[in-house]
Amino acid sequence: MSALLGQLLALPVILPLLAAAATLIFQRHPRVQLVITAVTLSLTTALSILLLIGVDYHGTQVLAVGGWALPWGIALVADRLAVLMLVVSSIVTLGVYIYAAGQEMAETEQSDDTPVSIFNPAYLILCAGVSNAFLAGDLFNLYVGFEMLLAASYVLLTLGATTARIRAGVTYIVISLVSSVLFLSAIALIYGATGTVNMAQLAGRLSELPVDIQLILHISLLLGFGVKAAVFPLSFWLPDSYPTAPAPVTAVFAGLLTKVGIYAIIRTETVLFSTSSLRVPLLIIAGLTLIVGILGAIAQSDIKRMLSFTLVSHIGYMLFGVAMGTVEGVHAAIYYTLHHIVAQTALFLAIGLIEMRGGSTSLRKLGGLSVLAPVVSIFYLIPALNLAGIPPFSGFIGKVALFDAGFHTRDWLVVVLIVAGTLTSLLTLYVIGKSWNVAFWREPAEAEDPTPALVEEAAERKTALMHGERWKPSVRMPSLMMVATAGMVVVSCMLTVLAAPLWEVSGRAAENLRGAGTYSSAVLGSDPAQGASEGRSADAGAGAGSSGEDGAAEAGEGTGPAEAAHAEGGKP
Known part of the structure; x- marks a missing residue:
């Protein structure tokens, strides 16, 4: 079973790429494109869930692409953190695509314009890039994953070629290119200093470098990832870029793309530089991200821009958990990241429905939607309360876990962060x-700049109710968009219903990140010092997979999650 899991690691990347090529071939047949994309994303989601079950049961899985011996070959590594992120991202991309398909069908019915055929291949390439970033076992392959998803995002962000989208797209592209240059430069510096880019091997070699060299390399990586994750003060580009994109694009960007940067920061702090701490600067940056982001949100009068600023703010919670430098902090950060991906995506899908129903997302124009569109109102309210951390939602669980982990550190700076997080x-x-x-x-009618259609519809509704007549909304919401949004809202609620098992898996993922040696042992089959000079092949055959029992080379093949966690020294 373990060998089979290893062989499957490349499929979350390969399937979307093959499907992207197929959708380009059928670019004149939008229905065929829709079927290909939906089937591919469904298969990727099912495969990701299978990998999560297998990895949680059997331990970390490694695939040496092409059969090249590690650490010289390209490694795909699926530990619990990677597959958790893979599962949530697959669910989100599938839900957003169903929403986008419903929107495209609605727009096609209303006009004779040909649907944009480039959306499907670009979206599939973005999905492949995200999967590759999560599974990458070396820094250069991580860079390739970033570039794949960024190249696709340039296309998706500027769909429709409106002036606002092109202007926002230019800003986004320039900032993304700068962050990519920073990341690539950091990779070059790391390779020059250590002679490798394999993360498992780097875990041993980086710790042997002089402290000042480690600091330079550490900061270089964090700068590149900080831009991608939109941490303060590198987040100025996000509120101007995301709100102009089409609703499904904004949803997947807001929910997912910045979390790829957070994922990279978690890897940097727990695997690459576990002995080189930037704890204090990261805690300060996390606090500033929390406060500056939410103050920006308060000043906004457009819902999209408001939630874009709250997105920046809540990145601070995730960075806070990582910056603590404890297993409990990373545990809470992982859980909160998973929660935020789903809640933020559901919220932006609901905003897309609000824009379609009310004709705007400006608070100066909207009003009366609770009676004119009650279902849409519920779709907005539930993830919004989740985002605000109202009990019993997962946002509340994640924040309490972060604060609890912070109190256990007994550090005054962490306590200041807890106060900032509460505020x-x-x-x-x-x-x-x-x-x-x-x-x-x-x-x-009470709006500052009321929308005439909403005012007229509200008056018609009142008249109909006074005369006992049946009132029908003037705008019919596309059923597929409503179903997709309902699905994401349900998934966000399931994070609360399934909080216990999700919390346990997140805990085992955090335990796997306890010290760089655990990751190195799982990937290279040796401790960091040996892995720095030897490495090993994932298997004898070309492209074969192998598994390492995270932190215990032979710790219980065929054991369950509880037994495996016990063997790893973690909590069952």
Whole structure:
């Protein structure tokens, strides 16, 4: 079973790439493109779930691409952190694609314009890039994954070629290129200093470098990843870039892309530089990200821009967990990252429905949506409350876990961060309450710049109710978009229902990151010192897979998660 799992590691990357090529061949047949993309994303989701079950049961899986001996060959590594991120990203990309398909069908019915045939291949390449980034076992392959998803995102961001989208796209492209140059330069410096880019091998070699060299390399990587994750002060580009994109593109960008940067930061702090700590600077940056982001959200009058700023703010929670430098902190950060991907995606899908129903996302124009579009209102309210951390939602569980991990450090700076996090959570609730009161509760006519269609429809509804007549909304919401949004809202609620098993798997993922030696042993089959000079082949055959029992080379082949965690020294 273990060998079979290893062989499957390349499929989450290969399947979307092959499907992208197929959709280009059928670019004049949008229905065929839709079927190919939907089937591929469904298969990738099922495969990711299978990998999660297998990796949690059997331990870390490694695939040496092409059969080249590690650490010289390209390694795909699936540990618990990687497959958790892979599962959540697959679910999100599938849900967003169903939403996008519904939107495209609705727009096609309303006009004779030919659908944009480039969306499907670009979206599939983005999915392949995200999967490759999560599974990458070396820094250069991680860079390739970033470039794949960024190249696709340039296309998706500028679909429609409106002036606003092109302007935002230019900013996004320039910033992305700068971050890529920073990342590539850091890779060059690391290779020059250590002679390798394999992360398992680097875990041993980087710790042998002089402290000042480690610091330079550490900061170089964090700068590149910080731009991608949109941490303060490298987050200025995000609120201007995301709101202009089409609704499904904004949803997948806001929910997923910045988390790839957070994932890379987790790898940097736990695997590559576990002995070189930038704890204090990272805690300060996390606090500033929390506060500056939420203050920016308070000042906004457009829901999209408001939530873009809250996105920046909540990146601070994830960075806070990583910066603590404890297993408990990383555990909470992993759980909170998974929660935020789903909640933020569901929220932006709901905003797309609000824009379609109300004709705008400006709080100056909206009103009365709680009675004119009650279902859409629920779709917005549930993930919004989740994002604000209202119990019993997963956002509340994640924040409590972060604060609890912080209190256990007994560090005054961490306590300051806990206060900042609590204040940010309260201000997030204020922002959500403000948007709800303005866009949903008040009468449309009370808006500063009322939308005539909403005012007229609200008046028609009142007249119909007074005369006992049946009232029908003037705008019919596409059923596929509603189903996709409902699905993502349900998934966000399932994070609460399934909080216990998800929390346990996140804990085992964090335990796997306890010290660089655990990762090195799983990938290279040796301790960091040996891995620095030897390495090993994943298997004798070309492209064969192998597994390492995270932290224990032979710790219980065929054991369950509880036994495996016990063998790894973690909590069952």
